[in-house]
Structures are given as structure tokens and as C-alpha cells.
Amino acid sequence: MKTSNKILFSRRSFLKTSALASGGILIGFNLFNACKENVKMPIDLSQLNYNDFNAFIKISEEGKVTIFATNPEIGQGVKTSMPMLIAEELDVPWDDVYVVQAPLDTENYRNQTAGGSQSLRRNWEPLRQTGATAKQMLVNAAAARWGVDASTCKAKQGFITNANGDTLGYGEVVLEAAQLEVPENVSLKDPQDFTIIGTKTANVDIDKIITGKPLFGLDYKEEGMVYASVIRPPAFGQVLESFDATKAKGMPGVIDVITIGEKARNMLSEAKPNWSVKLSTTDKVVVVGKTTWDAIKGAKAVKTTWKTDSDLESTKEHDEKLLGLLNGKKFRTRRKDGDVEKAFAEADKVVERIYESTFLPHNPMEPMNFFANVTPEKVHLVGPTQTPESAANAVASLLGRPLEDIHVDLTRMGGGFGRRLYNDYVMEAVEIADKIKMPVKMVSTREDDMTTGVYRPACKYKIAASIKDGKLTGYHLKEACVNGNMYGLVPNFFPAGAIANYQVDSVPLRSNITTGAWRAPYTNFLAIAEQSFFDELAEEMEVDRVQLHMDLLDNVKKNPNPKIDYSPERLQGVLQMVVEKSNYGKTTEGVYQGLSVYYCHNTHVAEVADVILDNGMPVIKKVTCAIDCGIVVNPLGALNQAKGGVLDGIGHAMYADFSFKDGVPSANNFSSYQLIRMGQTPEVDVHFAKSDIAPTGLGEPTLPPVGGAVANAIYKATGQRLYKLPFMNNLQSKEVVG
Known part of the structure; x- marks a missing residue:
């Protein structure tokens, strides 16, 4: 059924704008068509006579x-999937569509x-x-x-009849x-009439990526x-005392050695900092x-x-302080239903466990970098950032310039996982450019990224549950986290x-170590803890794990005012699907x-991990994943996102070991920090x-559940419950904490 919708976008975006009046781009040859006969030459978009219909x-x-x-x-994949939404309703053949990255434009876009x-x-x-x-x-x-x-007219595939x-x-x-005047209301297609949405569509940048064309921040030159x-x-906890740059200044290719930090200190002291700014207050030396x-x-x-x-902190000290806070009395209550203490006092049994996670670096493939050119006319910024508007606001504050002076062009990012939510590296580039009065690109090394970054x-977590007459009567979740982690969404x-x-x-435990969002913030470890705990609860209660979840979700449906963010029906749906698709409980011996x-x-996700033993050690052979994310816009991109999240979750839960000693990170490159290896990746069946229903998130939701599925499978294989990350450290030492 077609729907008529009140326009949500800014009507200004439908005015012709001179900012978009420049020509097009030259599309490079398609590598996969290069060996085919009678392949047409690519269209040079710059030679076409374009009209700016609107800002999109x-x-x-x-x-x-x-x-x-x-x-x-x-x-x-949003550079592909979001234009697909416009093209679908515009009703043009996807082969006639070309996609260009837009700059930051707060007037026309949101x-x-x-x-x-x-x-x-x-x-x-x-x-x-x-569209x-x-x-x-x-x-x-x-x-x-x-x-x-x-x-009396109809539009289809780029023609009106x-x-x-x-x-x-x-x-x-x-x-x-x-x-023409922009209409107040328009009719949207019924999903059953989609011809682009729901089709497997190749990444619009794939040819450029595989042929090494410039796309990323590191590629940008001026x-x-x-x-x-x-x-x-x-x-972390140190400041610059002095430096000697004599040798560096005499090296070929070195232009200057300077310090930065003054503008950052002034900005941080004069106003409440932009949330995306994670700047240290010390001077830094710049070559x-x-x-x-x-x-x-x-x-x-x-x-x-x-x-x-200030204090040079160690992971051991953090562990001790977090444990003290966890067992203390000073907490902020995020949600309270009923009376947990009474339920525990009246229980036949109370089950309580503690789960522990480590700091984690983000480690995107492309290290932090950004281009900045500060001139009296404007501040031109180019590079990879997840939050360009926050970057522009922070730069305006740093330089004391009006926001309209700040121009941000976006490049494709070689990963981010939350690291590029924070614009410290953008601010550094701007402060350098402002001081040397030259266009400059700040480039970090892998070691810079891993040792001076932002960390998960x-x-x-301490989780306790009360059991009375074979039923769960109480549940108490406590979190103690470096610099805080949980916000209002998780309690629901x-x-x-x-x-x-x-x-x-x-x-929270306050620390000098800079922390922030890491892929699937708040839930990336909480899911492991809770899903491991529910597995143990089912065993304690002597009930089937699937049935325990089904019964609890039935309780939600009977609750007249549950105050929840999830759908019990959709959770039950993915649970039933994954049980069927994985043949859960009916696999072969071993x-x-x-x-x-x-x-x-x-998004609602259920996962089953299949584990075997090889010389007494667990090996993950397969993960089956069932997802309810609403309408799947691009099945090809969705599949890649789902599989990537599963593998990322396995790798960090199993192997990622990171700590601090006297404020210094334990690893500075992949030689000392293990990511998942090719030979350790299981089959992922999605x-x-x-x-x-309208689409929901997919870049992150498959990551949190997989660690719990793996932990529960390892328990079935080895008899060991795992309470601390990374799992392999505890399995190798046979030390299980809890």
C-alpha cells in the first residue's frame, strides 16, 4: 500500500544551490568488465549537461x-545503501545512478x-x-x-508517460x-513494489578500492x-617538560619542529568542551x-x-579499584522495578557472578590522519571523521572563528569502530596548520594509534539473580567501569x-586513560556477561536454555506496561530461527x-556457535546468525556487515589482550597485539x-551476542565457565575467575 507522508527534510534542500553547480566526476573502468567483449567505455560525467535539481x-x-x-x-556501506533509498523512490535505473560523497552541509542535510x-x-x-x-x-x-x-501521468525507470x-x-x-513549488505531501512506494531496495548491490566504490584509486584520507593531496x-x-598522566630537536632539524626533508597545545588548553578551560573532543592538556612536539x-x-x-x-595507572590497580567499587554501596541506580533485596531475601537460591573485560584499542586499518588549511578566508578540512559537524563546531571554538568559515570535506574511512567519533586528531591538524600557516596533513603511525588513542x-559486571520455586524472581546488574560506560538505554x-x-x-572509576565508544558501545561486553549468565542460570534451574528465554519473553508480553526498547515477539522470532537453522541441540557427536x-x-539477533576440541583446546568451526533488522536495503552489504561483526566479536573476545603499566600500553603494534587470524575464522551462516518494518542498525548488532555464544559452547566442550576476557588466556592457564 502506498503511503502519503508529510515532508521531513528541509525544504531549503530543494532550492538550486551554486555549491553543487560544478561538473561531475570521471568514472573509472570496471575491473570485472575489463576482459569482456564489447564493453562500452565509461561515461565522462563532466561532459554531461547537469542541472542541480536539489541538494541531493x-x-x-x-x-x-x-x-x-x-x-x-x-x-x-551507507554510501551505497542511502542513495539506493533516493533512487528507489525517484524511480530510475540503478545503472544510471552515480554516487558522489557530499561535504558537511548543515543547511541542507541532517x-x-x-x-x-x-x-x-x-x-x-x-x-x-x-526521491x-x-x-x-x-x-x-x-x-x-x-x-x-x-x-494521469506515471513515472518509471527515468521516464514520464x-x-x-x-x-x-x-x-x-x-x-x-x-x-516548481515543492509539494507538501508525497506518496511512498509499498515495499512489495521495490525494485532497488532489497537487491544485491555492489559497493559504489568497489572498483576504486580494488584498483587503489584515491578515496581515503591518507590519499588526499593538495x-x-x-x-x-x-x-x-x-x-597517560605525563606532560612535556623539555625537548631537543637539534638532530631532527638537520635531517633532509624536515621543515620545522614546533609545539602545539596552547589553543587546546585555552579552549578546554574557557568553555565546556565538545563531546567529541578528547584532547590532552599537555604541549606536544610536532615535526x-x-x-x-x-x-x-x-x-x-x-x-x-x-x-x-598525575597518577600513572596500571591495569592491576584498575582491577582492584573496579572490584572495590563493584562491592561498594555508591551506585547510580539506572532502573528499579519492584524490590530486588526482598526477592533475594525470600529466594531458595541466589546465583551471583562477576565478569571482567579489558581495555581495547580500536585499530582501524587506516591510522588517524587529517588535512587542514587555515587561511583568513576559510578553514578547509578534509579527511575521515565519523562526526564532521562536531568537528566543525570544535574547530570554530578552537580558532575563535565563525562556524561559516569552517568547510569540511569527507573522505572514505579505512575503518573507525568508534575511534573517529572523537576529533582530537582533527584538532591537532588544525592547530598545526594555524601555527605554520601552511596546508598540512597530520599522519599518525600504527604505534601512535595504539598507544595514544581512545580505548574501550x-x-x-556483577550479576545476581534469585530463584524461588523454580522461577526467576529477581535480577540485579551492577556495572563498575573506567570513566563510566552505561547510559540510559541499556537498562531498558x-x-x-x-x-x-x-x-x-x-x-564510574575516573582515570587519566582516554576512553570512549568502541564498536557496539555499552553492549560489546555486557552481552557476553549476560548471555553467559543466563546459560548458567538455565543450568542451575535445570531448564532448557531456549525455553527459559521463551518463557521470560512471554512474561514481557503479559506485562501491561513493560517499559522496554526491544520487541519480545521479534526476539522470540530470531531465537526460533537460529535454533532451526543451526540444528541446535541435534548436532553430531564432538x-x-x-x-x-x-x-x-x-536490532534483534540470535547466534549459535559450534565448537570442537583439537588437542584439548576449543576451535570455533561455525556461527549461525539470525537477524531481524527490518527491511534489508542491500542484502549484499548487509551480509558483509553481519559476518564482519561476528568475526570481529570472536577475535576480540578470544584473543585481544591489552593492558597498562604505569600509564603505558602493553602493546604498540600487531606484533604484540593479536587480532583474529585467517585460520581462526569460522564459517558464518547468516x-x-x-x-x-523500517530498517534498523546492522553495523554493530551481530558483534555483542557472539562472545556469549562462544563462551557457552566452550563450556559445553571443556566444562570451564569463562568470566574474563580474553578467553584464550584463561583457557591456556586453566584459570577461571568467578
Whole structure:
């Protein structure tokens, strides 16, 4: 059924703008077609006569359509999937669509961020309305030319047809259409009529990626640009005392050695800092060179002296303090249903366990980098950031410049996982450019990224549950986390609403170590803890694990006012699906299975891990994954996201070991920090629930459940319950804490 929707986007975005009046781009050859016969040469878009229909769409007289991808592309596929929404409702052949990354434009676009798996969810209707509105205006223009009622005309595949069979291409009427009044309401397609949404669509950048064309921040170059390497404190809690750059200044290719930090200190002291700013207050030494290598070599030649400004912390100290807080009385109660203490006092049995996680670096493939050029006319920024608007606001504050002076162009990101939510590296580039009065790109090394970055906070959970007459009567979750972790959303996740007496508390441990969001924030470890705990509860209660979850979700459906964020029906749906698809409980001898079912980022996921033993050690052979994320816009991209999340979750739960000693990270590169290896990756079998509900997140939701599924499978195989990350450390030492 078609729906008529009130326009949600800014009507200003439908005005012709000179900012989009420049020509197109040259599409490179398709590598996969290069060996085929009679392949047509690619179209040079710069030679087409384009008309700016609106801030999202340009249409040429030949009917070719350029769609601007508004959100940052971090590898989650939005540069492909979001234009698909516009193209679907505009009703043009996808082969006639070209996608261009849009710059930061707060007047015409909204929600130009990449984080929390929210891009498609937030833009589902606005972008479809953009395409539908453009189509209606094209139809109206054609109808006016023919002198007929627009309701008698239809648009399909880039052409408008009237009742007499007359036809006009979009390109023939685009100039007239762009002058028309924007309609207040438009009709959107019924999902059953989709021809682009729901089809496997290749990444729009795939040819450029595999042929090494410039796309990423590290690729960006500009005439007269220099490079900078920043020397930061070697330990969290230290500040710069002195430095000797004599040797560095004498090296070929080194232009200058400077310090930065004053502007950052002034900004942080004068106003409440932008949430995305994670700047240290110490001075930093910067080596400026003609090339990246010149700057990096020069930085290694600088002799620096650092002094301790505050506590130099260690992971052991964090562990002890977190445990103390966990067993203490000072907590912030995030949610309280019923009376947990009374339920525990009246229980036949109380089960209590403690789960522990480590700090984790983000380690995106592309290290932090950013280009900045500060001139009296404007501040030009180019690079990979998940939060360009926050970056622009922070830079305006740093330099004391009006926001309209700050221009941000976005590049594709070589990963981020939450690290590029924080714009410390952008601020460094800007402060360097402002000081040297030259266009500059700040480039970090892998060692810089791993040792002076932003980390997933170390965290401990204490989970307790009361059992009375074979039923769960109380549930108490306590979190103690470095710099805090839990916010208002998690207390409304499962098992909220399923257990009458339910309480969630949290307490932070303040630390010098910079922490922040890491892929699937809040839930990336909580899911492991809770899903491991429910597995143990089922065993204690002597009930089937699947039935325990089904019964608890039935309780939610009976609850007249559950105050929850998840859908019990959709959770039951993915649980039933994964049991069927994985053949759960019915596998061959020697295969041990673990189950996990979880909701986060608006998506419901259930996973089953298959584990075997090889010389007494567990090996993960397969993970079956059932997902309800609403309508799947691009099945190919969705499959890649789902599998990537599962493998990332396995790798960090099993192997990622990271700690601090006297404020210094334990690892500085992949030689000392283990990511999952190719030979350790299992088969991942993904299944999507059929749905006509608007899409929800997918970049993160498959990561949190997999650690619990693996832990539960390892228990079946070895008899060892795992309470501390990474799992392999505890298995190898045979030390199980809890």
C-alpha cells in the first residue's frame, strides 16, 4: 500500500544551490568488465549537461542521475545503501545512478554522522521522501508541458508517460521541474513494489578500492601541502617538560619542529568542551616534513623529556579499584522495578557472578590522519571523521572563528569502530596548520594509534539473580567501569520487563586513560556477561536454555506496561530461527553448541556457535546468525556487515589482550597485539527475518551476542565457565575467575 507522508527534510534542500553547480566526476573502468567483449567505455560525467535539481540530486539532459551520499562512509556501506533509498523512490535505473560523497552541509542535510548503527534508520523516510518528491515534481513539469492533469501521468525507470502514451525523459524536464513549488505531501512506494531496495548491490566504490584509486584520507593531496608527525606523551598522566630537536632539524626533508597545545588548553578551560573532543592538556612536539616519511623519521630523532603530572595507572590497580567499587554501596541506580533485596531475601537460591573485560584499542586499518588549511578566508578540512559537524563546531571554538568559515570535506574511512567519533586528531591538524600557516596533513603511525588513542574502557559486571520455586524472581546488574560506560538505554534492554524485581546500577572509576565508544558501545561486553549468565542460570534451574528465554519473553508480553526498547515477539522470532537453522541441540557427536540472543542498536539477533576440541583446546568451526533488522536495503552489504561483526566479536573476545603499566600500553603494534587470524575464522551462516518494518542498525548488532555464544559452547566442550576476557588466556592457564 502506498503511503502519503508529510515532508521531513528541509525544504531549503530543494532550492538550486551554486555549491553543487560544478561538473561531475570521471568514472573509472570496471575491473570485472575489463576482459569482456564489447564493453562500452565509461561515461565522462563532466561532459554531461547537469542541472542541480536539489541538494541531493543532479540530473543530466541525458537522464543520468548523480546522488549525493550525505553520511560519512566508514565501511558500513551507507554510501551505497542511502542513495539506493533516493533512487528507489525517484524511480530510475540503478545503472544510471552515480554516487558522489557530499561535504558537511548543515543547511541542507541532517544527521551527517556515522555511529550507533543509526544512519539508515534515521534517514529511511527522509531520503525516500527526497526521491519521491523529486519524482512528483518531474511528473508535474511533464504534465504542465503536455497540458494534462499530473494524476494521469506515471513515472518509471527515468521516464514520464501520460494517458496518450507520450513519453518524456527526466532530463528533458528537469530544468522546469526544479523551478516548481515543492509539494507538501508525497506518496511512498509499498515495499512489495521495490525494485532497488532489497537487491544485491555492489559497493559504489568497489572498483576504486580494488584498483587503489584515491578515496581515503591518507590519499588526499593538495598543492603545497606538508606533513606532520605528532609526538605525544608516552604514558597517560605525563606532560612535556623539555625537548631537543637539534638532530631532527638537520635531517633532509624536515621543515620545522614546533609545539602545539596552547589553543587546546585555552579552549578546554574557557568553555565546556565538545563531546567529541578528547584532547590532552599537555604541549606536544610536532615535526613538519616534506613527506610523511620525513616527518616520521624526524619525530624519532627528537629527544623528549616528560614529567609525571598525575597518577600513572596500571591495569592491576584498575582491577582492584573496579572490584572495590563493584562491592561498594555508591551506585547510580539506572532502573528499579519492584524490590530486588526482598526477592533475594525470600529466594531458595541466589546465583551471583562477576565478569571482567579489558581495555581495547580500536585499530582501524587506516591510522588517524587529517588535512587542514587555515587561511583568513576559510578553514578547509578534509579527511575521515565519523562526526564532521562536531568537528566543525570544535574547530570554530578552537580558532575563535565563525562556524561559516569552517568547510569540511569527507573522505572514505579505512575503518573507525568508534575511534573517529572523537576529533582530537582533527584538532591537532588544525592547530598545526594555524601555527605554520601552511596546508598540512597530520599522519599518525600504527604505534601512535595504539598507544595514544581512545580505548574501550575496562569494565566489571556483577550479576545476581534469585530463584524461588523454580522461577526467576529477581535480577540485579551492577556495572563498575573506567570513566563510566552505561547510559540510559541499556537498562531498558532484555531482561527488563521480564522479571518483576529488576535493578540496574552503575558506578564510574575516573582515570587519566582516554576512553570512549568502541564498536557496539555499552553492549560489546555486557552481552557476553549476560548471555553467559543466563546459560548458567538455565543450568542451575535445570531448564532448557531456549525455553527459559521463551518463557521470560512471554512474561514481557503479559506485562501491561513493560517499559522496554526491544520487541519480545521479534526476539522470540530470531531465537526460533537460529535454533532451526543451526540444528541446535541435534548436532553430531564432538560438536558443542552455545546459544546467545540479544537486542541492541534497535536490532534483534540470535547466534549459535559450534565448537570442537583439537588437542584439548576449543576451535570455533561455525556461527549461525539470525537477524531481524527490518527491511534489508542491500542484502549484499548487509551480509558483509553481519559476518564482519561476528568475526570481529570472536577475535576480540578470544584473543585481544591489552593492558597498562604505569600509564603505558602493553602493546604498540600487531606484533604484540593479536587480532583474529585467517585460520581462526569460522564459517558464518547468516539468515535475515523477512520484514516490512523500517530498517534498523546492522553495523554493530551481530558483534555483542557472539562472545556469549562462544563462551557457552566452550563450556559445553571443556566444562570451564569463562568470566574474563580474553578467553584464550584463561583457557591456556586453566584459570577461571568467578
